Each structure stands twice: as C-alpha cells, then as structure tokens.
Amino acid sequence: EIKSDGQFNVVWKTPAPVKAKPWSPYIEGNDKKKDEPEMKK
Secondary structure (H helix, E strand, O other), X not given: OEOOOOOEXXXXXXXXXXOOOOOOOOOOOHHHOOOOOOOOO
C-alpha cells in the first residue's frame, strides 16, 4: 500500500528470506534452464 507521502506500508512479510527464481515458469523452454550457474574450473 502506498501512503499519501509516497512511502509504502508493509502489507505482509515472509518468515524467512525468499530465494528468487531466475527463470519464469510461464515462458516455454525455461524449464530446461538451470537455476544455478555452473562453476568454472
């Protein structure tokens, strides 16, 4: 929610940090992409 002064009210919080997903599950072909980068040797 945005207050009249332009600041935000917290609407909800998660109990712990949420890990971002780098690829959208709604785009075809993204299910084949890895979520973590490969380590270079």
